[in-house]
Amino acid sequence: MSAMLLSLVLLLAGCGAPAALSPAGPQAGQIAGLWAVFFWVSVVVEVAVVAFLLYAVLRARRPVLTLPALAAEPLAERRLTRGVSAATALTAIVVVALLAASILVTRALGALHAPQALTVEIAGHQWWWEVEYWDPVPSQRVRTANEIHVPVGEAVLVKLRASDVIHSLWVPPLHGKKDLIPGHATSLWIKADRPGAFGGQCAEFCGYQHAHMRLLVIAESRGAFDAWLARQRRPAPEPTDxxxxxxxxxxxxxxxxxxxxxxxxxxxxxxxxxxxxxxxxxxxxxxxxxxxxxxxxxxxxxxxxxxxxxxxxxxxxxxxxxxxxxxxxxxxx
Amino acid sequence: MRAAAVLGLLGALLVLTGCQREQRRFSEVAPASGRPDRLRASGFNPGDRQAPAEFRNPYERNAWAAAEGKRLYAAFNCIGCHANGGGGIGPPLMDPAWIYGGEPVEIYASIVEGRPNGMPAFGGRITDSQAWQLVTYVQSMSGLLRKDVRPSRSDHMSVRPSEQSGTSERRKPPQ
Structure with a gap:
């Protein structure tokens, strides 16, 4: 089983690490770390379980005559009880530890905040993303679609809403999934640590063209971002010819x-x-x-x-x- | 045993009759493309009708088209004047009274060519298929469509019963 899993991971490695495992921001970093903890704990547990299973299978093939004498039975019984209890306790500890790790990461994901942060409102539609850069002055708000520009190294508040059905925003290098629900505002914070263009995708089946509901997050330097935002604020140029x-x-x-x-x-x-x-x-x-x-x-x-x-x-x-x-x-x- | 098989087969056939109900025709360029040219723009006297009965609503048995019409009815702000069928600035659409006729082609003409006193002409702004989808939905509001074709639920809070609860007895407007 673990061999299969490992070969699957190796297979995926052949086409480059999955985007969620090559994080570009602290949020995705936390999630990737948690994934690694779960993965390696699972591998160790799987290997141990399979090893004991093989041991048991091979051991049972021994001839009946070599079984311990009746007199030795209570001792073996006690040893077995101790072993099983220890394994059960260890399993419980591992499961609780994984739960604790999961809770800690969830808390860390919610801890990213910044005063006066750039606020981007994303609305999910069938089948495209409406993006609005918020500004206290309404005329300075910018509306665009399917492409978000963010400054590198700054926390950005992303507010989410949906107009028709439930969608889910997933930009794997930056954050986990977050649902967009009609009539229910949700939000998340993202931060990109390095410049780049990161692909995102709707992660909640939303109808015929769910697969063709992608978006692009472009992280760039503050200067480049300000220039882009200033360009977006201008009305469309008059046609010249x-x-x-x-x-x-x-x-x-x-x-x-x-x-x-x-x-x-x-x-x-x-x-x-x-x-x-x-x-x-x-x-x-x-x-x-x-x-x-x-x-x-x-x-x-x-x-x-x-x-x-x-x-x-x-x-x-x-x-x-x-x-x-x-x-x-x-x-x- | 044989009776059961026959019954099963009949049941399957019955299910097959529902196949066309939700048929989605994405790629068509307007089912009855082009405007029916014998249609007069609008008589200035209400009730002054000449119903060319040979034009049928190509979507009258298509539940998907009715649902699309419902989406467009909100999207193109028909709600702004006609509300959810109850009327306001514009006349109500959920009762059996029609000022400019309740035949599909007359509703089509009202949408595409507009009517005096406020109804704008949407011809050239929306496609023919969209106009027919709107016609389908408008028909469903006053129970002019088969019950299984009418939209069965609203996405938003509604102060009226769904289109499915209307009765087919409203078929003919009073003369």
Missing amino acids: AQARRGRDVFLTGPCAICHTIVGTPAAARLGPDLTHLAGRTTLAAGTLPNTPGHLAGWIIDPQRIKPGVHMPSIGLDGADLQALLAYLGSLK
Whole structure:
């Protein structure tokens, strides 16, 4: 059994350590440490149990005649009782110790706090993540989707809510899973110790496209983060050429504007992701596609082919309008 | 023994009849694509109807479409004027009285082309499939759909019984 487990771990090691076991923050570090404790304790217990089992099996093969004499029986009986009691006590101690370790880690996970911390509100939707950077001044709040930027080395408060069904946020290198429940606010603190892009995933089955509900957490230096946030606060740039201007008209007069927002234009609907700075994002459709003009075109023409069941409908756009729309969306840096 | 087998087979057949109920058609571009062109935008006199009966709601037996319509009904803020069917700024939708007609195609026209005194035209803003899904849901509110097609529960607190509890006797509006 343990051999199987070990070979499984080795197999996983072949494709790089699982993200949850290569932590990038203190929270995930705690969880990875706890995982290691549980894993190695389980390995030792498994090896010991299998060893004793083998010993018992082999011992029973001895001929009946070599059994201890009747006179020696009470002594062997007493030794056996002592052994079994010791093993039972040891098992109880190990189980209680594991429980204690688990409680301590849970407490440590809840201990991360910081006054005046950056607050990010994440709302789970079928099947994408709405992200809002909180600010006491409403006009300074920033809304984006499926991509979170955080400054390295700072604790960030993540508030979670859901609009339709239960989702669960899981960014393995940063934290464990936390459910997003409709009508019930939850929160967690994260902190990234090193810069990098960390993938996350919805971890609670939420419908047809649950598997295509990913997000990206990008940890960067404070300077880079501030620059990014300042860029996000700006309204969408005015289109400069005729093609992009036509694209904006297509967006505003067609079905796009009934679901999407582009700050700086009359489009202000909140059913779909905010597209104000779409061209600055890495992926489309919650991590389904890389954000390139070709993929964007395919996505706009027939989202149901790429992500069946997604709430974005297929709209009939002719080629010229599509190219204009792509030019406009591509300018939304 | 044989009787049991026959009964079992009949039961299985009965189950099969439910297969179409929740059918999800993701990739279609509007079942009855294009606007029925014999449809007049809107008569200015309430009750001034010409019902082209040959247009049927393509989703009338599709429970999934009714549920999608229910989602869109909230998403596109139909609730803002019609509430959950009880009406407010706009007329109620859960009673048998229709100002501009309760035939599927007439409801479709009300959504797509708008009506005087406030109902905006959603044509061009929403797709044809979405419009028909909304029609399906609006029909379900006044019991115009089969009971097994109507949405059976609400996600939110509701002050009214679910669409399933309506009766089919409301089928025809009083003339």
